[in-house]
Amino acid sequence: MDAVTRKIPSHEVTYARLRDLVLFGHLAPGAPVTIQGLISDLGAGMTPVREAIRRLTADGALLPQGNRRVSVPHLTLGLLEQVAFARLTIEPKLAELAATHLNPALIDRLQGLDNLVDQAIRAGNVPGYLAANHAFHFALYEVSEAAVLVDMAQSLWLRFGPSLRVVCSRYGQAALPDRHSEALAAMRAGDPIALARAIERDIEQGVDQVRLAILQGEI
Known part of the structure; x- marks a missing residue:
């Protein structure tokens, strides 16, 4: 079977x-x-x-x-900084490792997922954005052949996702992080370092928005 x-x-x-x-x-x-x-x-x-x-x-x-x-626990500023440190350490490395396993079919699949991200952003569809954004990142990470790091990344997203949903829902389209076009360009160029940096900037964008919301008492 x-x-x-x-x-x-x-x-x-x-x-x-x-x-x-x-x-x-x-x-x-x-x-x-x-x-x-x-x-x-x-x-x-x-x-x-x-x-x-x-x-x-x-x-x-x-x-x-x-x-x-x-x-679901509230994400405090202290916890956010720990989650951000871990994500910014693990996920760019996953992207770099995944770069050596990319092929045109997988890049096309990732482009399709990013199209869904863009559609959700244009429509202000926060649940659709969150689902497509997650699918994009983990379709990339899963080919890294680094199962332990992927599991750690999944756990970190569970801690971060609920607060990102609150921020996105309150602030609309402008609060939906998306640096995937840079990541896709790096994939097509076969540049692992540029891909890792694009994923790093994507994470930083979301973290900055959640940090600001915490400091302002929004979440």
Whole structure:
């Protein structure tokens, strides 16, 4: 049985659904949600939901609140600086490593994902932007052959994504980070260093916006 036809375990499906709720900001930072509510929203049983919560809590993406409630933690300035340092260390390196594995078909795929990013920005579609932006970055990172670094990057995005959603929703199109055109140009030029630098600037843009929002008490 191949990967396409193999049945995905229900607990993995539940985890992926809850992870996406956190990653794309559908659960607002600081707003508690009940485990029973998540069971209803995810269409899953108590055991897989509790397991998904346990895994996301271990990643720092959820915070137990007692009374069968959890919430997405607020991103403080101190935590943001740690997340930013880690992202700016790991993700440009992933891009540099991925550059040696790029081919025209993959670059075309990444261009298609960036087209979805651009469409979402023009439409002011924040959830669509967040999903397409994530897909662009991790389609690139996944070919780096650096699985440990990819896992670390995923965990960092879980901590950063909810706050970025708040910023993007409040400030509109101007708050949607996108330096992908620079990254794509570097890919086509076969320049790993320029690709890493473009990804670094893309991250810095989003971090700067979230930092400003924190300093101004917006999130």
